[in-house]
Amino acid sequence: MEQPLDQTTQSTPTAAFRDQPLYQALLLGGACAIVSLLLVVGNLGTHQTIADHLTADKLAMLAQVLPQSYYDNDPLNDTEQLSSPVLSGPATLMLARKDGDITALALQISIAGWGGIIDMIMATTPDGELLGVRIISHKETPGLADKIERPKSDWITGFDGASLANTPEQQWAVQKDGGRFDQFTGATITPRAVVKGVHQGLLLIEQWRQQQPQFQQPSSVAITGNEQEILQ
């Protein structure tokens, strides 16, 4: 079906000039210059809006685990960095305060799943009881392991109310491994990773609490020797 090549190759640049190396260089350089300019303009025009959206997304994510009624400060900017070798990156602890007192703790962590890093956020009461856990992003098999996402399944709400105090260490596992949390058919590695991440997050929070003067009262959970090892 090829039509006769459109010969109206507008005689703007004459055929002879078009074959010159100079023309090729100018064309390539010009194209790159125009394109760079476009990208700069596009980036300037959008980066603030995009950053605002990302902050709003973060706040919305935080709101799912930590109702706005818990705090009157800006937890996204009242943070501390924690770290653990088990996690795939630094963990960000966000402090929710009301009238200056800590009312809840939110922790954003990332842990290695099946297909890549799973980012999640969890919130606990000051006593270390989970208010909720949500997955922020992941690269697990779609249609199979993405049941860890909230709109697709209720699985993640199974963590609500759990704490180091009411769930002994060996229970922090999927049922297949003798723990208290469900796995789903066909995917075990993903829920295992999430359970491990949540457990590790709680341990980090507990460790942090014990370093804070306002929590110096002996906590209800004593970190066992084994858990201490995990933390190191």
Place this chain on the structure above:
Amino acid sequence: MNQYRQIFREGMWDNNVAMGQMLALCPLLAVTTSATNGLGMGIASLAVLMITNIMISAVRGVISPQVRIPVLIVLIATVVTMVDMAINAFLHDLYKVLGLFIALIVTNCAIFGRAESFASKQPVHLAAADALSMGLGFTWVLVAVGAMREIIGSGTLFANASLLLGSHFAWLETEVIPHYSGILLAILPPGAFMALGFLIVIKRMIDRRLSSSSNDGLVTIQSHC
């Protein structure tokens, strides 16, 4: 008019991006775990193809054959980046669903293939028609492969379509086989190769039947890129 009919025939069937030209298989195999994902990828590719085809056809007189490939690549990458930024900034809810697909379009050699073999040689209106036809042809194959894998793999069809298309399309979400635990293979990457393979077999069988049973001047057009 006949020209347009020919262009649409090429895009939808004879020289279909995925089944005729065998291009864009990377995004096709990667995202088609459900019909909804296929549709999302199809829409995103269609939009980008439309912009790049029109743009490249408009500047075709300036681009010299010797450096056309780097120039086309730079243009296409820019369009994809700009579309990505614009959707992220101004249609943020859509971006949360389509974001993954837009970045994958950079790996979509069908866009470059159409720029190289069609848009850089044809006037703008034909390039636009070609983009529409190739884009729709790619979309239907994506949805078909996605639907096959989704039905076999999880027993549903268009699951989570309302996240992509809005709540008006919640009726699309159907449970084809209730209480079905699913065949994992269909969801995993090998399932994508098998589903696409079966589709191509079916297309070839239909083509063969058509060409042997009719002598009315129907000529199979060989793929050329």
